[in-house]
Amino acid sequence: MLLGRLRQYGVSRIYGVPGDYNLEFLDLIERTPDIRFIGTCNELNAAYAADGDARLSGVGAVLVTYGVGDLSALSAVAGACAEGVPLVVISGMPPLHAVQSRALVHHTLADGDYDNVMTCYRQFTAASTRLHPASATMETDRVLNAMQVARRPVYIQFPSDICFAEVDAPPPVLASQASDPALLARAVECLTQRLARAKRPVVLIDAMVRQYGLGAEVLRFCERYAIPYAALSTGRTLVAESGPLWLGQYGGMASAPEVAAYVHASDCVIGLGVRFVDSTSGYFSQHILPGAMVDVQPFSLTSNGENIQGITAANLLDAMVRRQGEQPPTTRLQQQVVSGSPALSSPAGEEWGQAAFWRAVEPFLRAGDVVLADNGSSMVAMLHAHLPEQCSLLVQPVWAAIGYSLPAALGACLATPRRRHVLFIGDGSFQMTAQELSSLLRHQCNIVVFLINNGGYTIERMILGPQAAYNDIADWDYAALPAALGKGPAPLSLRVGNAKELDAALTRVAGHEGLAFVEVGFTPMDAPAGMAAMGQAVRHYDYGFGTPDAP
Known part of the structure; x- marks a missing residue:
């Protein structure tokens, strides 16, 4: 029944690790058409992979074994909760008779407590349950509707001895997300009045647009009303990043100057799910004019102190577009549109370093690519890059777990196998989850991996301890790893240490099918533009001004 429900919600892959409490469930997966089990090297990576899959396919699923598997995956599940990614986490747990008798079994604390793991998961999920044959259908539907x-993630414990228990499974009753007509009309009137008075409106896009699949609706709304739009780092590539209405990325004073100036002078800032987190707002340097914010959340609108519940953002955007009809957008708004920063170009004879590298790889990216960048210099660079049409950028700025992007790339590759995937990851991040490179090889994923080798945690060096030993890591032979982690013909693996070598490497990997791995070497304090300023902002916020001097 559970697998059937997952198929109805669009799940076709379940990531995880076999364990003695989930083996019968794995047998069920093998007997179920249209669902594949994707084994990973550990449960943390499985949940990261499901996250990457869900960001492109709509929903991800993870299978773990009780206790050790649950807690191994929990950090990634918490990240999905923070970033608004729908996951179904299924835990094969000890049999019901063991739970009911409080038996002292392995993968527990051997104290008879079978509620402690559930307690942990309740903090990071929208709903959780332990299945029992008498209530399995009702509970499964309740939890999946909550997702x-x-x-956001949900958690289901599946006792090992009830996998093959037969239960009635009538068609699911999906949760209604329709708006109250009167409240929707009030919200439309409120937003219409704000726009009528506005001289300089702007739309800010955040992760809600991905969560609820609103990209097309947002673009129609902005085009119909000729409103410029910008995206927070969590909202990049969710709406077309071209055309006269696209301003660029907004992150407070960390934005391009013209983007920050436009947003900060706006008298009507329509925030779509906006959360001003430190890492997405230039460390709280957003300067929104008093009273300018119109806060649109998934099920509410707040403006000038009035809060309207009982609506959905999707219904609101659709109603606003229908209200405007086919009227041409006002010239007044069109004349105030500004464009983002011009694309970077590499000056002739530029000295080798990260600045030269990022300028060279930006034109390497092509329309339709899925681009992943791990926390650190890779994400900083990609968030300031101009990405081609129809690219998808997968980053994790809020939870900001290093190592996220490599296993997430596995999920992304399996969710969209016909697209090219490009991963940028630092050496410190890579060492956290490097095992999953073997899964990318195993599944013959079409991906180019750029390993940024700068001898340790450069982003931390920018905050504190530029020469400190605690920011050093082991020096791996990174370019040798692809051959060691997979059998068969050795994958394309290259080392780059200067501009000439980079040009040759980009030419070789441009037309390559399968996995290509490029290790790119830099000095420890070499970093993309803006990273030193970010490090200083983090240092001051986290530690105050009485710390030792940093760069």
Whole structure:
């Protein structure tokens, strides 16, 4: 029944690790058409992979074994909760008779407590349950509906001895997400009045647009009303990043100057799910004019102190577009549109370093690519890059777990196998989850991996301890790893240490099918533009001004 429900919600892959409490469930997966089990090297990576899959396919699923598997995956599940990614986490747990008798079994604390793991997961999920044959259908539908509404992870414990228990499974009753007509009309009137008075409106896009699949609706709304739009780092590539209405990325004073100037002078800032987190707002340097914010969340609108519940953002955007009809957008708004920064170009004879590298790889990216960048210099660079049409950028700025992007790339590759995938990851991040490179090889994923080798945690050096030993890591032979982690013909693996070598490497990998691995070497304090300023902002916020001097 559970697998059937997952198929109805669009799940076709379940990531995980076999364990003695989930083996019968794995047998069920093998007997179920249209669902594949994707084994990973550990449960943390499985949940990261499901996260990457869900960001492109709509929903991800993870299978773990009780206790050790649950807690191994929990950090990634918490990240999905923070970033608004719908996951179904299924835990094969000890049999019901062991739970009921409080038996002292392995993978527990051997104290008879079978509620402690559930308690942990309740902090990071929209709903959780332990299945029992008498209530399995009702509980499964309740939990999956919660995931659908909240667009966040849910958790299901599946006792090992009930996998093959037969239960009635009538068609599911999906949770309604319709708006109250009167409240929707009030919200439309409120937003219409704000726009009528506005001289300089702007739309800010955040992760809610991905969570609820609103990209097309947002673009129609902005085009119909000729409103410029910008995206927070969590909202990049969710709406077309071209055309006269696209301003660029907004992150407070960390934005391009013209983007920050436009947003900060706006008298009507329509925030779509906006959360001003430190890492997405230039460390709280957003300067929104008093009273300018119109806060549109998934199920509410707040403006000038009035809060309207009982609506959905999707219904609101659709109603606003229909209200405007086919009227041409006002010239007044069109004349105030500004464009983002011009694309970077590499000056002739530029000295080798990260600045030269990022300028060279930006034109290497092509329309339709899925680009992943790990926390650190890779994410900083990609968030300031101009990405081609129809690219998808997968980053994790809020939870900001290093190592996220490599296993997430596995999920992304399996969710969209016909697209090219490009991963940028630092050496410190890579060492956290490097095992999953073997899974990318195993599944013959079409991906180019750029390993940024700068001898340790450069982003931490920018905050504190530029020469400190605690920011050093072991020096791996990174370019040798692809051959060691997979059998068969050795994958394309290259080392780059200067501009000439980079040009040759980009030419070789441009037309390569399968996995290509490029290790790119830099000095420890070499970093993309803006990273030193970010490090200083983090240092001051986290430690105050009485710390030792940093760069």
